[in-house]
Amino acid sequence: MMLQNPSSKYRAFPPVHLTGRQWPDRAITHPPIWMSTDLRDGNQALIEPMSHDKKLRFFEMLIQIGLKEIEVGFPSASQTDFDFVRKLIDEDRIPEDVTIIVLTQSREELIRRTVDSCVGARRAIVHLYNSVAPVFRKVVFGMTREQITDIAVSGTKLVKQLVKQHPQTEWAFEYTPESFSTTELDFSRHICDAVSEVWQPTPHNKMIVNLPSTVECSTPNVYADQIEWMSRKLARRDSLIISVHPHNDRGTAVASAELAIMAGADRVEGCLFGNGERTGNVDLVTLAMNLYTQGVHPGLDFSDIDAVRQVVEECNQLPVHPRHPYAGDLVFTAFSGSHQDAIKKGFAQQKPNALWEVPYLPIDPADLGRSYDAVIRVNSQSGKGGMAYLLEQEFGLSLPRRLQIEFSRAVQAVADASGREIAAKEIHAIFCSEYFDQTSPYAYSAHKMVEDSSSDEPVQIDITLAHRQASLSLQGGGNGPIDAFVNALGLDIKLMDYHEHAIGSGANAKAACYVELRLANGPTMFGAGIDSNIVTASFKAVLSAVNRQLVRAEQEVAVAG
Numbered sequence: 001m002m003l004q005n006p007s008s009k010y011r012a013f014p015p016v017h018l019t020g021r022q023w024p025d026r027a028i029t030h031p032p033i034w035m036s037t038d039l040r041d042g043n044q045a046l047i048e049p050m051s052h053d054k055k056l057r058f059f060e061m062l063i064q065i066g067l068k069e070i071e072v073g074f075p076s077a078s079q080t081d082f083d084f085v086r087k088l089i090d091e092d093r094i095p096e097d098v099t100i101i102v103l104t105q106s107r108e109e110l111i112r113r114t115v116d117s118c119v120g121a122r123r124a125i126v127h128l129y130n131s132v133a134p135v136f137r138k139v140v141f142g143m144t145r146e147q148i149t150d151i152a153v154s155g156t157k158l159v160k161q162l163v164k165q166h167p168q169t170e171w172a173f174e175y176t177p178e179s180f181s182t183t184e185l186d187f188s189r190h191i192c193d194a195v196s197e198v199w200q201p202t203p204h205n206k207m208i209v210n211l212p213s214t215v216e217c218s219t220p221n222v223y224a225d226q227i228e229w230m231s232r233k234l235a236r237r238d239s240l241i242i243s244v245h246p247h248n249d250r251g252t253a254v255a256s257a258e259l260a261i262m263a264g265a266d267r268v269e270g271c272l273f274g275n276g277e278r279t280g281n282v283d284l285v286t287l288a289m290n291l292y293t294q295g296v297h298p299g300l301d302f303s304d305i306d307a308v309r310q311v312v313e314e315c316n317q318l319p320v321h322p323r324h325p326y327a328g329d330l331v332f333t334a335f336s337g338s339h340q341d342a343i344k345k346g347f348a349q350q351k352p353n354a355l356w357e358v359p360y361l362p363i364d365p366a367d368l369g370r371s372y373d374a375v376i377r378v379n380s381q382s383g384k385g386g387m388a389y390l391l392e393q394e395f396g397l398s399l400p401r402r403l404q405i406e407f408s409r410a411v412q413a414v415a416d417a418s419g420r421e422i423a424a425k426e427i428h429a430i431f432c433s434e435y436f437d438q439t440s441p442y443a444y445s446a447h448k449m450v451e452d453s454s455s456d457e458p459v460q461i462d463i464t465l466a467h468r469q470a471s472l473s474l475q476g477g478g479n480g481p482i483d484a485f486v487n488a489l490g491l492d493i494k495l496m497d498y499h500e501h502a503i504g505s506g507a508n509a510k511a512a513c514y515v516e517l518r519l520a521n522g523p524t525m526f527g528a529g530i531d532s533n534i535v536t537a538s539f540k541a542v543l544s545a546v547n548r549q550l551v552r553a554e555q556e557v558a559v560a561g
């Protein structure tokens, strides 16, 4: 079946007629007021709504993160939701600087129960909503604009009347014209003005007007235009907090929220990792960390993102995608060679407390409590940089560049053959078997430096090797220990390159040596040795290279034969 021509079934979202729009030239310089609706919009979208225990765990984590406004439920929906709000209040679990929000439809019995659920709270926001878009007016309610306005106005009057009966609580009010983004702007303005006319907010006691994209239907710039339009035209603007509540149906909720803030929104409602109805609410983690990467502290603490993710996954019973911004398992991982190379160079050059300049990483993983170890991983798409980085980070082996090139072929062969990721441990095992464990036909046994003042060569050496089950004693002299060792071997060796470094420090320190040499007319090849004695490590490295050359030559003969 072919995808049908959509033009007769769907139509383009109309643009907003807004002259002199301001938002495109603005930048976000401070965080909005954050409101978590994880326990309401998030919860109502779960396959299995949260138990009290889970809600409480989530609530306490939100407080730890730094949320000051938390929508804790829809108390008139169920006894469970009602009892949860009571539990928070009766058990005195709401910190002084945190305000709970409770959502209700604009229906008398539901409003009464909602207000009842909050009695005794230090501060509470009653959140009233009714849907206002043409399709809801026609399909769901069968009502005119006036009748829809009356639902909002009468609900607001009732909330105002009921909360007056409980003056020990500091009450605030939030109104949502649900489906705002698909509603005629003049009608949204009319209904919000009618509601604020009843509530009578003041600059000291503001009312929240929440303008949701209940279903996201346009590009984010259109939503921004809608918010700027409302922000310009609403009555009592200085007494209102304009809030946005983007959903993610088109996958652009984060962009919508960001542009909406530029357009005048003071507050954002969303869920951690974008849980919520259908494709979810806007993701508060992404929004907050996007701000952070622009040098603006979001006022929310995601410095241990994995711990937050664990709680959210357990409570929601939904996994966070491995590619989820900032939090996914794979977002601080590079498999491809050129990325690994650039990241490795970036880390090497990055100075502490300097501007962050590591290519391919928009944020320092450490700012989210993620470790560098996971940044680079190796598979068949990887180059030398990745495996060299892992060997250095995990095993302290710092390979010279040409050895990296040589060794990466061995890793590539394993990755190609297996078709899967090669873990750091495996890379180390491949390195050991390719280099450190190359002890045949020659294996180092012992050496002794010999004083011989009669010789022209400053260093004299006695060596003992194992060679094909036999013990071999050899002597030689040279300019230094390696030269003497090579001369003692009596093979046609041309030493091309030599590197050494320490691994660790103190009594447990070891030395790693890498030599590149040519044997007879063979190609140049590396060998590597490791030992607590640096001279021994260099001898082992020479033997490793010699053995590799000899094994290779034997294999060539076998293939030719």
Ligand SMILES: CC(=O)SCCNC(=O)CCNC(=O)[C@H](O)C(C)(C)COP(=O)(O)OP(=O)(O)OC[C@H]1O[C@@H](n2cnc3c(N)ncnc32)[C@H](O)[C@@H]1OP(=O)(O)O
Residues within 6 Å of the ligand: 041, 044, 074, 076, 077, 078, 104, 105, 106, 107, 110, 129, 130, 131, 140, 141, 151, 178, 214, 277
């Ligand atoms: C965009 C959002 O996320 S909005 C929040 C949605 N969340 C939820 O609905 C979760 C909790 N809800 C519930 O548990 C139930 O809906 C309840 C208990 C609140 C109400 O249940 P019910 O009384 O069975 O009504 P139901 O939810 O089916 O609503 C339909 C009725 O309410 C009316 N209605 C719907 N929304 C509203 C509203 N905001 N204000 C006033 N009336 C409304 C409808 O017109 C319809 O009326 P009708 O029965 O006369 O046709």
Ligand SMILES: CC(C)C(=O)C(=O)O
Residues within 6 Å of the ligand: 041, 103, 129, 176, 178, 179, 210, 212, 213, 214, 215, 245, 247
């Ligand atoms: C009730 C409102 C705030 C809502 O969830 C929506 O419009 O998406």
Ligand SMILES: [Mg+2]
Residues within 6 Å of the ligand: 041, 212, 214, 245, 247, 277, 281
């Ligand atoms: Mg919603």
